[in-house]
Amino acid sequence: MRIKVLRAATMPEAMARLRQELGPDAALLSTRPVPGGVEVTGGLEPAEAEEGDLLLIAPGGALVPRRFHFAASPTESAAALPRNGSAPGHSCNPEGRIHPRGEDATIHPRGEDARFHLRGEDARLHLRGEDARLHLRGEDARLHLRGEDARLHLRGEDARLHLRGEDAATLDFHRVPASLAARLAAAPLEASLEASLRFVRLPDGVARPLLLAGPPGAGKTLTCAKLAARRVLAGESPPLVVTADAERPAAAEQLAAFTRVLGATLAVAPTPAAAAAALARRAPGQPVLIDTAGMDPFMPEQARSLAALIAATGAAIVLVLPASMDAAEAADLARAFAALGARHLLPTRLDATRRIGAVLAAAAGGGLALCEAGTSPQVADGLTCLEPVWLSARLRRRSHLAPPSQEGNVP
Amino acid sequence: MTARRGRIVAIASGKGGVGKTWLSITLAQALAQRQMAVLLVDGDFGLANVDVQLGLQPGCDLLGVLSGRTRFDEAVVRHEEGGFDVLPGRSGSGALADLPGPAVEAVGTLLHEATAKWDVVVLDLGAGLSPATRRLAAIADTLLVVATDEPTSLTDAYAVLKLYGRDRVDGDARIVVNQARDEATGRRTGVTLQRACQTFLMRDVPVAGILRRDDRVADAIRRQAPLLCRYPNSMAAMDAVALARQFAFTD
Ligand SMILES: Nc1ncnc2c1ncn2[C@@H]1O[C@H](COP(=O)(O)OP(=O)(O)O)[C@@H](O)[C@H]1O
Ligand SMILES: [Mg+2]
Numbered sequence: 122m123r124i125k126v127l128r129a130a131t132m133p134e135a136m137a138r139l140r141q142e143l144g145p146d147a148a149l150l151s152t153r154p155v156p157g158g159v160e161v162t163g164g165l166e167p168a169e170a171e172e173g174d175l176l177l178i179a180p181g182g183a184l185v186p187r188r189f190h191f192a193a194s195p196t197e198s199a200a201a202l203p204r205n206g207s208a209p210g211h212s213c214n215p216e217g218r219i220h221p222r223g224e225d226a227t228i229h230p231r232g233e234d235a236r237f238h239l240r241g242e243d244a245r246l247h248l249r250g251e252d253a254r255l256h257l258r259g260e261d262a263r264l265h266l267r268g269e270d271a272r273l274h275l276r277g278e279d280a281r282l283h284l285r286g287e288d289a290a291t292l293d294f295h296r297v298p299a300s301l302a303a304r305l306a307a308a309p310l311e312a313s314l315e316a317s318l319r320f321v322r323l324p325d326g327v328a329r330p331l332l333l334a335g336p337p338g339a340g341k342t343l344t345c346a347k348l349a350a351r352r353v354l355a356g357e358s359p360p361l362v363v364t365a366d367a368e369r370p371a372a373a374e375q376l377a378a379f380t381r382v383l384g385a386t387l388a389v390a391p392t393p394a395a396a397a398a399a400l401a402r403r404a405p406g407q408p409v410l411i412d413t414a415g416m417d418p419f420m421p422e423q424a425r426s427l428a429a430l431i432a433a434t435g436a437a438i439v440l441v442l443p444a445s446m447d448a449a450e451a452a453d454l455a456r457a458f459a460a461l462g463a464r465h466l467l468p469t470r471l472d473a474t475r476r477i478g479a480v481l482a483a484a485a486g487g488g489l490a491l492c493e494a495g496t497s498p499q500v501a502d503g504l505t506c507l508e509p510v511w512l513s514a515r516l517r518r519r520s521h522l523a524p525p526s527q528e529g530n531v532p
Numbered sequence: 533m534t535a536r537r538g539r540i541v542a543i544a545s546g547k548g549g550v551g552k553t554w555l556s557i558t559l560a561q562a563l564a565q566r567q568m569a570v571l572l573v574d575g576d577f578g579l580a581n582v583d584v585q586l587g588l589q590p591g592c593d594l595l596g597v598l599s600g601r602t603r604f605d606e607a608v609v610r611h612e613e614g615g616f617d618v619l620p621g622r623s624g625s626g627a628l629a630d631l632p633g634p635a636v637e638a639v640g641t642l643l644h645e646a647t648a649k650w651d652v653v654v655l656d657l658g659a660g661l662s663p664a665t666r667r668l669a670a671i672a673d674t675l676l677v678v679a680t681d682e683p684t685s686l687t688d689a690y691a692v693l694k695l696y697g698r699d700r701v702d703g704d705a706r707i708v709v710n711q712a713r714d715e716a717t718g719r720r721t722g723v724t725l726q727r728a729c730q731t732f733l734m735r736d737v738p739v740a741g742i743l744r745r746d747d748r749v750a751d752a753i754r755r756q757a758p759l760l761c762r763y764p765n766s767m768a769a770m771d772a773v774a775l776a777r778q779f780a781f782t783d
Contacts, residue, residue: 122690122728124683148731151724162724166732369660370546370691371684414662420632 123165124150130158139163288313291517295478296448301485310513318484320508323348323465323492324437326360326408330400332436333467334427334458337415339441340469340495342372345412346379347495347503352408354501359385361403365430366414367391376412379500393426393433400434411436418457431462438463442483444474444494451479455487463487469495471505475521480512538647541654541779542575542672543708544696546688548659550678551710552576553585554749554759555772556656557614561760562776564615568651571608573643574621575668576658577631583620586611587756590620597642598635604642614758617650631664640671652779660688661695670699674779676740680711681721690728697733706740708775718742741775743768 125142129135132152139147143165151162288310292302305313314320324331331348333341345362353359362380364387366372373389380387388399396411403409411434416423431438440463442451455466466489468480484491491512496505505511541559543552553576560572574582574594583590590609596602597619609618631639646653655672658665669675675696679689689707696705707725712718722739729737746768752759759769 122687122694122732124687126683148728150727150731151720153720164728164731166728368662368666368695370688371660374687422633 123167125163125165126160127163128155128158128160132159132161135159135161287517291519292478292481294519295476295481295516297478297481298448298452301481305481310516311509314481314512315509318481318509319488319490321465321490321492323439323467326410326437327406330363330409330411330434330436332411332413332431332434332438333441334413334438334461334463335415335441336417336454339415339443341415341441342366342376342412343498343500343503344441344467344469344495345410346376346500348410349379349383349385350500351504353383353385358404358407359383360408360410361386361388361399362410362412363388363390363396363399363434364412365390365396366412368414372412372414393429396430397433409434409436418454418461424457424461427461437465439465439467439492440483440487440489441467441469442479443470444468444477444480445470446479446483448478448482451483452486455483455489459487459489463489465490465492467493467495468507471496471515472498472521475519477516538569538649538651538653539674539779540643540647540672541652541674541676542657542669543655543676543678544657544661544665544669544692545659545678545685546661546690546692547680547682547685548579550659550680550685551743551749552659552678553581553656554753555676555678555708555710555743556654557582557585558759558769558772559776560616560652560654561614561758562773563652563654563779565760565773566776566779568779569649570616570652570654571619571646571650572611572616572654573619573646573656575639575655575665577621577664578658578662580621582618582656585753585756586614586618586758588618588620590618593620593622594639594642595622598638604645611758613761619646621656633663633667636664636667639668643671661692666695666699669696670703673704675700675703675705676708677705677737678708678710679721679725680709681713681717686721686725686728689725690732693725693729693735693737694733697729697735705735705737707737708741708743709739710743711745712742713745715742715744718744740778741771743771743775 123143125139125147127135127138127142129138135152135158136149139149139161143163147163147165149161150164153160289302289306291310292305297305301317304317307313308316326348333345335341342364345364349360349362359380362376362385364373364376367389368391373387377387386402388396388402390396390399400409411430413427413430416427418424418427430436438458438461440455440458442454446454455463466480466484466487468477468483468491471477471480471494480491480494483489491507493504494507495503497503543556543559545552556572560570564570572582574580577595580593582588588609588611590607592602592607594607597604597607607619609620611618643653643655655668657668661669669692677689677692677696679685693705696703707722709718709722712721719739719742722742726737726739729735744767746766748763748766749759749768752762755762759766760772763769
């Protein structure tokens with residue numbers, strides 16, 4: 122039921138406005154005299170479709186929530202984020218040069234406070250050769266290359282720079298489970314993330330509907346609204362939005378408020394059959410987003426009902442998880458949802474969580490591909506593309522706050 | 533002698549924070565004052581807080597009974613001052629997403645068994661209608677749906693009544709308006725919801741009572757004392773007593 126309370130000078134005027142707001146089927150639910158006229162409360166029960174319990178809420182346009190506004194356009198690119206500060210430069214002795222050459226040239230500064238400083242106008246460290254490596258290990262390992270023209274050259278097929286200290290400490294800060302952290306710290310984060318986890322584009326919901334699943338409160342509904350909004354803002358036709366969360370009255374209402382604004386149709390489907398009926402109504406090539414009720418994949422009954430919905434809709438499953446979760450718990454949940462068919466992970470609340478080890482733990486634990494992340498409470502620009510570069514910068518920053526003047530948002 | 537058969541009265545709402553738990557406690561005590569044997573059951577497994585509002589430190593709870601760890605009569609605590617019994621929902625902290633189906637059925641069986649011993653079982657439900665809450669609401673003999681003057685609470689309460697109507701064609705649902713600015717405003721809210729049910733659901737859902745907003749409520753909750761003990765003459769207390777008067781159950 123939709124409700125509208127409004128005031129007018131006369132009763133006929135109030136009724137006319139009620140019909141204007143709610144449509145010709147508006148019912149008058151109550152009236153009371155107020156100074157200067159009357160206050161009326163009207164209601165409208167959107168017509169239910171024939172298919173069983175399926176309820177379709179067409180975009181009416183009349184009920185645009187007043188405080189709803191879109192931000193202008195997605196800003197900044199992930200590439201603009203700093204790659205990390207463990208960068209170059211130092212000099213100590215004016216002519217200081219070290220040229221380790223040869224098949225197996227190595228320098229190992231070891232010990233409590235091992236440091237390797239190259240200072241001077243033209244300080245350079247060249248590591249060449251098949252298997253050139255520079256390892257700096259230890260809690261606080263640093264490589265300083267300072268000076269006007271400081272450079273670090275790593276050439277060769279397989280040249281690597283390992284900075285164990287920094288990245289290992291970063292992963293530890295985020296509470297990344299030890300075995301995963303060890304794997305990720307073996308190479309610079311960007312590279313190790315790329316090697317250990319999968320980063321892909323989020324499917325568009327055209328070939329198969331995109332179904333958002335996850336535990337209660339993960340942010341599925343908001344994510345659904347964000348995905349729909351992004352498409353509409355890009356000038357494309359609105360997707361068909363289906364909510365299978367028919368038990369929680371507020372959930373459908375919340376989504377309906379967005380779909381109305383976006384001009385999208387919302388189908389409220391309490392049963393798998395109703396969801397399948399909703400899909401039958403999509404326009405050719407129209408993407409479908411399915412929002413679901415929060416569920417516990419360890420409860421056989423709940424797992425069965427999600428499986429039934431997946432079977433009825435043929436949807437691709439995206440697991441939505443809050444980044445603030447305990448990492449081990451997130452990994453367990455990811456495994457359980459993966460067993461139900463989830464292949465993608467969409468972490469939320471990266472804008473409100475400092476330690477985001479859960480994101481890595483869940484992706485690795487469930488073998489889920491990372492695609493996007495919720496990085497703002499705004500519907501219009503609330504998603505950011507997850508890429509190794511962006512993610513490693515975010516991890517190293519150790520903060521949910523954007524660096525000054527960089528509000529990384531990538532469509 | 534015929535077996536005693538008490539009633540199950542469940543308190544539901546669409547929206548959280550409308551005062552279900554407070555109302556459950558106050559209604560339990562008001563019914564107890566009418567010489568009924570009352571069992572108050574915390575059926576909000578997500579945010580069980582009957583024990584918190586009453587300042588109880590339960591060692592056992594309903595979940596313990598379900599798991600077989602605790603006997604039913606062990607888990608029931610007597611609230612001496614209020615004159616009623618309490619079955620806490622969940623004594624530990626943390627929230628449970630939702631009860632699985634079989635556990636919900638087990639709760640239903642327990643509640644029915646309880647009606648052999650108590651005249652009224654007051655069941656405080658979680659907000660909204662999760663599958664478990666929906667099922668428990670359908671088990672009740674009477675469902676009190678709590679709304680406030682806010683339009684959102686109205687549409688949410690309506691949604692609860694709509695689903696309840698599907699689950700129980702013969703159900704006895706009633707509207708209670710809580711935190712009403714005054715009697716007249718509350719009455720208007722109740723009647724608005726009643727009209728919506730008549731118009732859209734073809735059902736008559738009577739307005740059972742209006743409970744006014746009263747600062748003494750929050751004060752009593754803060755002190756973890758039932759309102760009827762602490763402020764028996766407050767507006768909200770009198771409104772709750774008037775509501776209880778409707779439940780003159782006779783077998
Ligand atoms: N009649 C009332 N007057 C004033 N405050 C009230 C009234 N009823 C409830 N409240 C306030 O509402 C809050 C929420 O009540 P609670 O019973 O916990 O709600 P619910 O169980 O529906 O979530 C309480 O802390 C109380 O202060
Ligand atoms: Mg409560």
